[in-house]
Amino acid sequence: MQAQNTTQQSPTVFIARQPIFDASGSLWGHELLFRDSPSGPARIGDPDAATASVIADGYAIASETIPGVTPLLINFPEGLLLSGAAEVLPPDRCIPEILETVQPTPELVEALHTLKRTGYRLAVDDFAGQDQALPLLGLADIIKVDVLAVPQAELHALTASLRKRHHAVLLAEKVENAAMFGLCRMLGYTLFQGYHFARPVIVPGRTLSSAQTARLHLMQSLTGEVDPHTLVRAVTVDPGLTYRLLRYINSAWFALLKEVTSVQHAASLLGFETLRKWLLVITLADTAGSAAPAEAMRSAVTRARFLELLCGVTRTCSHAPEAMFLLGLLSQLDALLGIAMPGLLAHLPLDADFRAALSGEPSPMHDELRLAVLLERGAWDEAMPLMARLGFSPMDVARSNIDAQVWASRILS
Numbered sequence: 001m002q003a004q005n006t007t008q009q010s011p012t013v014f015i016a017r018q019p020i021f022d023a024s025g026s027l028w029g030h031e032l033l034f035r036d037s038p039s040g041p042a043r044i045g046d047p048d049a050a051t052a053s054v055i056a057d058g059y060a061i062a063s064e065t066i067p068g069v070t071p072l073l074i075n076f077p078e079g080l081l082l083s084g085a086a087e088v089l090p091p092d093r094c095i096p097e098i099l100e101t102v103q104p105t106p107e108l109v110e111a112l113h114t115l116k117r118t119g120y121r122l123a124v125d126d127f128a129g130q131d132q133a134l135p136l137l138g139l140a141d142i143i144k145v146d147v148l149a150v151p152q153a154e155l156h157a158l159t160a161s162l163r164k165r166h167h168a169v170l171l172a173e174k175v176e177n178a179a180m181f182g183l184c185r186m187l188g189y190t191l192f193q194g195y196h197f198a199r200p201v202i203v204p205g206r207t208l209s210s211a212q213t214a215r216l217h218l219m220q221s222l223t224g225e226v227d228p229h230t231l232v233r234a235v236t237v238d239p240g241l242t243y244r245l246l247r248y249i250n251s252a253w254f255a256l257l258k259e260v261t262s263v264q265h266a267a268s269l270l271g272f273e274t275l276r277k278w279l280l281v282i283t284l285a286d287t288a289g290s291a292a293p294a295e296a297m298r299s300a301v302t303r304a305r306f307l308e309l310l311c312g313v314t315r316t317c318s319h320a321p322e323a324m325f326l327l328g329l330l331s332q333l334d335a336l337l338g339i340a341m342p343g344l345l346a347h348l349p350l351d352a353d354f355r356a357a358l359s360g361e362p363s364p365m366h367d368e369l370r371l372a373v374l375l376e377r378g379a380w381d382e383a384m385p386l387m388a389r390l391g392f393s394p395m396d397v398a399r400s401n402i403d404a405q406v407w408a409s410r411i412l413s
Helices: 052-065 078-083 106-118 131-137 152-165 178-187 210-221 228-236 239-249 263-270 272-288 294-313 321-330 333-337 341-345 352-358 366-377 380-390 394-412
Strands: 013-022 027-036 072-076 094-098 123-127 142-146 169-173 191-193
Touching: 013 052, 013 366, 013 394, 027 052, 052 072, 052 078, 052 394, 078 106, 106 131, 123 131, 142 152, 152 169, 152 178, 169 178, 178 191, 210 272, 210 321, 228 239, 228 263, 228 272, 239 263, 239 272, 263 272, 272 294, 272 321, 272 333, 272 394, 294 321, 294 333, 294 366, 294 394, 321 352, 321 366, 333 341, 341 352, 352 366, 366 380, 366 394, 380 394
Parallel strands: 027 072, 072 094, 094 123, 123 142, 142 169, 169 191
Antiparallel strands: 013 027, 013 191
């Protein structure tokens, strides 16, 4: 028995989720980015390509991968705001974002007032002091300031003006480094978004423990020839693994009518390949430890599943799916362990292609991993030419991306 495969049923929507953090560095919510998967590249970077159906489909999928009640900020083009399309989404969780290209016409302002009366919070996106957006600030519950677009000498005055004139929460977006994070906190921003939070935090002097090294070697061995009975026995003799496997197989995802109480039964229901992938993910989580960034772990598992799926359905990918799964898992190892990638690779018996791809150097595997990273960031305009060069259809990529996000959420839950 396999868990439900969303690839065959999901709409062909590109979905990216960008985490938003509070001043303590804790996860506060996400910004969701949606695009459809056209046959050509023209619409992929066009904000208006996020149609009402794409947003509705994308939200339905994304909400499954982001359980709980954390806020979700969603870009809405002007046409969709005027049409009232935002009202298909739950106001207690979804916060429509007003794009910087939106014109504050009387019709638009009235549409925003209607959303506010219905219970929606609103966010103004990419504000950098432009006059066009000023009439919208009074309606905003969240003002997202593009701190890269504002000269640092002017950021103090702009922020002070916003805090004096408006009661909105200030969110600093495009925070690229620790210095900017510290400055924005000092200025009074309370929410933050940017690549700074995705970058590995390297701890000087930290090295792999012998237990971590052993687990990483185990991960590599699990991608080779493994006897199914050996795999089942490895789980059976470990009480912690047994408990986690039984909790996983008895979760709501599988909707079993009768509780599974043995590792052997769980293995027969899951199948050997699914059990192997589950054990790889669990081993990585144990290697990283409970203090590892949760978003980095989710990213690693999503990349792994995406690369595996994509190389399983496209003829132009010459790499073994199981090898690509391992590549995705290891791609966030530096962020998970706080050790620079060169130091990690010195302890792993990986071939040259693997090492090059994980180091960001040219290799036969580098472009596929780069594609996974671009999709994760919502960098559609860079992803589309790379898809074309690799010979991947947007439909295959979008479906693999959706399935990977859902699978990662469920296996990590």
